Amino acid sequence: MADESKPRLHGEMLSTSLLAFLKNWSAYGYQLSQRLAESGMPQFDSGTVYRTLRQLEKTGMVSSFWDTSASGPARRMYSLTQAGEIFLSGWMETLANYQAILQRALTGWATVPPAAPAHEPVDSTL
Amino acid sequence: MADESKPRLHGEMLSTSLLAFLKNWSAYGYQLSQRLAESGMPQFDSGTVYRTLRQLEKTGMVSSFWDTSASGPARRMYSLTQAGEIFLSGWMETLANYQAILQRALTGWATVPPAAPAHEPVDSTL
DNA sequence: GTTCATATGTGCATACTGCATCTATCAGAA
DNA sequence: TTCTGATAGATGCAGTATGCACATATGAAC
Numbered sequence: 001m002a003d004e005s006k007p008r009l010h011g012e013m014l015s016t017s018l019l020a021f022l023k024n025w026s027a028y029g030y031q032l033s034q035r036l037a038e039s040g041m042p043q044f045d046s047g048t049v050y051r052t053l054r055q056l057e058k059t060g061m062v063s064s065f066w067d068t069s070a071s072g073p074a075r076r077m078y079s080l081t082q083a084g085e086i087f088l089s090g091w092m093e094t095l096a097n098y099q100a101i102l103q104r105a106l107t108g109w110a111t112v113p114p115a116a117p118a119h120e121p122v123d124s125t126l
Numbered sequence: 127m128a129d130e131s132k133p134r135l136h137g138e139m140l141s142t143s144l145l146a147f148l149k150n151w152s153a154y155g156y157q158l159s160q161r162l163a164e165s166g167m168p169q170f171d172s173g174t175v176y177r178t179l180r181q182l183e184k185t186g187m188v189s190s191f192w193d194t195s196a197s198g199p200a201r202r203m204y205s206l207t208q209a210g211e212i213f214l215s216g217w218m219e220t221l222a223n224y225q226a227i228l229q230r231a232l233t234g235w236a237t238v239p240p241a242a243p244a245h246e247p248v249d250s251t252l
Numbered sequence: 253g254t255t256c257a258t259a260t261g262t263g264c265a266t267a268c269t270g271c272a273t274c275t276a277t278c279a280g281a282a
Numbered sequence: 283t284t285c286t287g288a289t290a291g292a293t294g295c296a297g298t299a300t301g302c303a304c305a306t307a308t309g310a311a312c
Binding site (some may be wrong): 092 | 138139142143146147150151159165166168190214218219221223224225227228232233234
């Protein structure tokens with residue numbers, strides 16, 4: 001919470017967006033970075049994007065190779081792995097659950113909330 | 127990404143959940159911590175919950191006072207401030223936008239994505 | 253040969269977080 | 283009375299994450 005007035009999304013949003021982009025689209029960091037900027041999400045630093053991609057590779061969510069086929073600087077092409085796909089679908093569940101909790105809290109019970117939770121936790125992590 | 131196999135949600139999810147819980151429900155940390163545990167979200171460390179609440183207070187999203195009226199240890203009672211409410215509604219927009227982007231990426235365009243973003247970024251930060 | 257867009261990265265200072273641990277109050281059991 | 287357990291809040295530490303600034307390199311256009 002360095003600055004309370006400027007947008008800043010946390011890593012999970014960045015990494016899951018990257019994974020989602022890679023679902024039907026092998027791409028390299030620069031493309032993904034641009035895609036993020038166009039997507040209507042608050043900006044991420046491109047250095048953070050590159051580091052996050054390397055991190056995702058380290059944890060097996062994506063794989064990459066150096067692409068020197070095109071002209072210009074070499075690109076590191078990323079693809080989603082099966083582990084990445086599995087993680088991503090788990091994340092979508094977690095997200096839906098999270099959103100449901102927020103909705104329930106905002107519109108629901110007047111003062112003291114009811115007891116039973118609606119969903120089980122989803123085991124999903126970066 | 128300390129451990130890739132265990133659940134761990136980032137701070138924005140924690141802080142926004144806390145804010146949402148406080149929307150119609152003034153509560154203290156211990157209650158909120160329990161509420162989180164019952165909510166079906168992956169567990170947060172209670173120390174992190176307490177620290178996050180203090181942080182939210184520092185940024186003006188919640189206010190608190192020591193409640194010594196009940197028996198037992200004193201409690202720090204938290205309430206949502208107007209700034210917190212405003213932030214929260216902004217966050218809901220950001221969240222919807224984020225989810226839309228994921229959905230579009232997962233179900234959408236075959237290889238190369240279209241150009242126009244669907245939403246403007248929402249200025250929302252913790 | 254200088255400049256610009258492309259493409260990827262690192263160093264630093266700061267911030268966040270899980271784990272372990274600490275303090276303290278009070279109820280009820282032994 | 284003392285002991286235990288639930289309640290209530292907090293901190294120190296080590297590891298990790300992140301924004302900012304900056305570095306490096308290729309190739310096209312001028």
